[in-house]
Amino acid sequence: MLSWIWCDGAFAPCTSLPLTDRGFRYGMAVFESVRVWKSVPLFWKEHQDRLQLACDDRQFSVDPACFASAAEILRQSNTDGFARIYVTAGDGGVGDPVDEGRTLLLLEPRDLPSAESCHLAMPQESHQPLFGGLKTANYWAHVDVLQRAIRRGRDEALLFNEHAELVSACMGNVFLVHDGQVSTPDLACGARDGVVREWVLRQVSARQRSLFVDDVVGADEVFICNSWIGIRPVHAVDERPMPSTAFGVRLREAFADAIQRQLP
Numbered sequence: 001m002l003s004w005i006w007c008d009g010a011f012a013p014c015t016s017l018p019l020t021d022r023g024f025r026y027g028m029a030v031f032e033s034v035r036v037w038k039s040v041p042l043f044w045k046e047h048q049d050r051l052q053l054a055c056d057d058r059q060f061s062v063d064p065a066c067f068a069s070a071a072e073i074l075r076q077s078n079t080d081g082f083a084r085i086y087v088t089a090g091d092g093g094v095g096d097p098v099d100e101g102r103t104l105l106l107l108e109p110r111d112l113p114s115a116e117s118c119h120l121a122m123p124q125e126s127h128q129p130l131f132g133g134l135k136t137a138n139y140w141a142h143v144d145v146l147q148r149a150i151r152r153g154r155d156e157a158l159l160f161n162e163h164a165e166l167v168s169a170c171m172g173n174v175f176l177v178h179d180g181q182v183s184t185p186d187l188a189c190g191a192r193d194g195v196v197r198e199w200v201l202r203q204v205s206a207r208q209r210s211l212f213v214d215d216v217v218g219a220d221e222v223f224i225c226n227s228w229i230g231i232r233p234v235h236a237v238d239e240r241p242m243p244s245t246a247f248g249v250r251l252r253e254a255f256a257d258a259i260q261r262q263l264p
Contacts, residue, residue, distance in 0.1 A: 004073060006066045006103035011073055014104065021102060023088030028098075029137035030054040033227050034074070034083040036107065038263055041074040041083060043227070046195040054134055055087050060098045062087050070105045081110040082228055086137070113228055115252070117235035117245050118155035120169070120222065122213070123148075127159040129167055129190030146170040156224060158216065158237075165189040166211040172226030173197040175206065176219040177247050182206040183215070196225040196255070203254060223248030230255045 005014035023029035032047040032054075041047075048067045055062045070085055083106060090101040123145050130136055142159070149157035149170070158174060159167040167190040168174055175184045184201070185191040186208040200206065216222065221244045222234040233248030235241065 001109075002077065002079065002107040004070075004105045006063060006069075006105075009063070009065060011066070011069055011105060017088075017102070017104070018091070020091045021088050022090065022092060022094075023086065023102065023137055026089070026094065027136060027138040028058075028089035029086050030058060030060065031084050031086040031135050031137065033135075034085070035113075035227050035230075036074050036077070036083050037080050037259065039075050039078055039080070040263055041071050042259055042262055043195045043199075044071050046198070047085075047227070050135075050193065050195065051085060051087065055101075057131065057134060058089075058098070060087050060089065060101050062101060062103060066103045073105060074107065077107055079107055079109050081108050083107045088137070110228075113230065114232075117233040117248075118224070119153070120224075120234050120237045121149035121152055121154035121157040122216065122238050123157050123159065126162045126164070127167055127190075128162060129159075133167070133187060133190040133192045135192060142170040154238075159190075160213070161190050163189075163210075164212055166213075166216065167191055169224045172224045172229065172232075174222065174224050175200060175248075176211060176215055177221035177223075177244075178215070178219055182247070183211060184208055185211055194226060196227055196230065199255065199258065200225060200231070200251060203251060220244055221247050223251065230259070 003014045004011035017024055032051040034041045034047050086104040088102045089098045130138055145157050156169045161167050166185050173194050182204045184206050225231050231252035233245035
């Protein structure tokens, strides 16, 4: 993995984070994930805007110049894969303001994401999204549910909040199709305001609403999305095979075309 830290108006190579950083000590950090393909950070402006909004929401200080610099580093890296840009709370006590946070850029080389459909698990316990679904470094709960799903032979798992409303998948957003009508959890349910989620919403007349277990069980189709996998159809939820993957497949192909248009 390649990594850099923003310091004195430029990114410098970085291999460690001080133990005094509140991002490490308390998980006080926000981030955005970006797919880098053919040395292009895809949908960079959209990710930049979301990270800035997250910093504003948590009152984190961030140098706006870091975004252009990060994009240029990713373009010059000659490495395709998965990038993340983090803004941490920096050093200080639990009650101190975030006057000098740290901005970190990570780039992990990866093969192209799988185009296969996936098998979802339905967990039994509820999930409490932090700060209304904000992407923070407190991702352990997501990872724990995902790891347990993988041990059961699943690829991903769905998350439901304390009101039994569908939130998302562990690592992405989720859409359901009923009789040709597409629905996705409302942001008020804790869904993440992801770049690919927004792209899907621009392509289809999807309803953003509260969804429950019965909606998943009765769906004609389910697909998930995030910035790494793009659109991934679901072929089964636990023991129930999905009747169709056609809608997700069509959107996956349209998303691939959208990526092509971003390349030089």
